[in-house]
Amino acid sequence: MTALAAPPTKQPATEKAPVPGRRRRKSGAGRTMKGGKLAYAILIAAVLVSAFPFYWTIVAASRSNADLAKVPPTLLPGPNLIRNFEAVMEEADIGKALVNSFIVSGSITVGTVLCCTLAGFAFAKLRFRGRGALLAITVGTMMIPPQLGVIPLFILIAELQWVNQLQAVILPGLVSAFGVFFMRQYLVQSLPDELIEAARVDGASTARIFWSIVVPIARPGMAVLGMLTFMAAWNDFFWPIVALSSQEPTVQVALRQLGGGYVHDQSVIMAGTLLGTLPVLLVFGLLGRQIVGGIMQGAVKG
Numbered sequence: 059m060t061a062l063a064a065p066p067t068k069q070p071a072t073e074k075a076p077v078p079g080r081r082r083r084k085s086g087a088g089r090t091m092k093g094g095k096l097a098y099a100i101l102i103a104a105v106l107v108s109a110f111p112f113y114w115t116i117v118a119a120s121r122s123n124a125d126l127a128k129v130p131p132t133l134l135p136g137p138n139l140i141r142n143f144e145a146v147m148e149e150a151d152i153g154k155a156l157v158n159s160f161i162v163s164g165s166i167t168v169g170t171v172l173c174c175t176l177a178g179f180a181f182a183k184l185r186f187r188g189r190g191a192l193l194a195i196t197v198g199t200m201m202i203p204p205q206l207g208v209i210p211l212f213i214l215i216a217e218l219q220w221v222n223q224l225q226a227v228i229l230p231g232l233v234s235a236f237g238v239f240f241m242r243q244y245l246v247q248s249l250p251d252e253l254i255e256a257a258r259v260d261g262a263s264t265a266r267i268f269w270s271i272v273v274p275i276a277r278p279g280m281a282v283l284g285m286l287t288f289m290a291a292w293n294d295f296f297w298p299i300v301a302l303s304s305q306e307p308t309v310q311v312a313l314r315q316l317g318g319g320y321v322h323d324q325s326v327i328m329a330g331t332l333l334g335t336l337p338v339l340l341v342f343g344l345l346g347r348q349i350v351g352g353i354m355q356g357a358v359k360g
Contacts, residue, residue, distance in 0.1 A: 115335070118328035126324050142329035146316060149326065152333060155312035160337070162227050162298075162308060163291040169232035170287045171280050177233075178241025179272050183254055184264075193242070199235045205296075212300060226301040227308070231291060237283050244279035245272065285345040292338055309334040 118126055120139035125132055146152050180186070181193050211230060212221075220226040249272060257267045273280075295310040302311060316323075316330045 112335070115328050115332050118325055119332045121325055123323050123325050138325065139329070142325050143333065145323070145326045146330045146333060150312040150315040150330065151307065152309070152312055152330060155307045155309045156333070156337070158224060158306060159292055159309040159334075162224055163288050165228045166231040166291040167284050167288045169228075170234055170237050171284045173233045174237030174241045174283060175273070175276055175280055176268065177238045178243075178245050179249075179268060179276075181238070181242040182245040183249060183251065193239075196235050196238050200239075208297070208300060211297075215301060221301065222303045222306050224302075224306065227294075227298050230297070231294075234287070237287065240283055241276065241279055245276060248279070249275050281345050285342060288341050288345075289338055292334075 116139075117133060117135050119142055121132065121136040122138055125136060177196075181189060215221060215226040253271055253275075254267060257271055262270070293310065294308075298308045299311050299314075302308065304311070304315065313327070313330050313334060316327045
């Protein structure tokens with residue numbers, strides 16, 4: 059008898075060695091893209107155009123009114139910044155105005171973020187009768203011009219004897235329809251229903267679900283809403299000038315007292331504007347870090 063021949067074994071395929079000097083391209087979601095010179099040039103130009111108004115504010119705040127009237131104007135900072143800041147302090151109670159603006163803007167920001175997150179969670183994940191109608195009414199209020207509510211709102215605060223008091227500016231801004239809609243849309247996309255169902259199975263109440271699950275997930279959205287709310291409250295001029303007087307001003311109300319006289323001192327006005335802008339930049343920088351940190355913490359590696 060002849061022995062049976064063993065079946066031929068399949069040789070494993072060997073990988074091709076990478077060619078020196080050649081880089082592999084990543085495909086799909088992992089592709090790394092590198093911008094060209096044109097993209098960098100456009101980005102640099104956009105940054106310069108966006109930053110120039112703030113730079114010009116610094117230049118104008120550090121110069122005299124005569125320097126600003128020269129043609130062509132100077133583009134370098136001058137030596138009068140401290141002197142113009144002192145003039146701002148003399149012409150307007152800018153220190154008290156800054157404190158009042160921090161109180162008003164901080165209170166409105168905290169109240170808006172908390173209330174809008176609660177309402178957004180209710181509209182996004184809770185089931186109750188009339189949810190769609192209430193959401194439609196809430197969004198519909200954004201189409202009403204705020205100027206239409208000034209007279210009845212002023213009558214209300216006059217009846218409550220809140221004229222020239224900070225609560226007259228704080229309480230009307232504690233909730234915003236935009237904030238409710240924004241947080242609702244954010245939680246619809248970022249909060250899975252499975253997490254809420256699992257928490258219900260474990261016996262967690264709605265309040266516990268909100269503080270332990272919703273708030274950590276919604277932190278990036280809350281940071282964005284807080285930043286936008288703080289900037290809007292800080293820059294608001296129309297309602298504070300109606301409800302407050304020069305004895306209890308916010309920054310925007312106090313700035314209108316600067317540069318008085320037959321010829322307005324533009325350098326003093328710019329110095330006051332710079333003082334009123336620095337806190338907004340500080341808050342933007344702090345909350346910007348929170349936004350990036352929250353996005354990185356919530357990222358899922360695929």
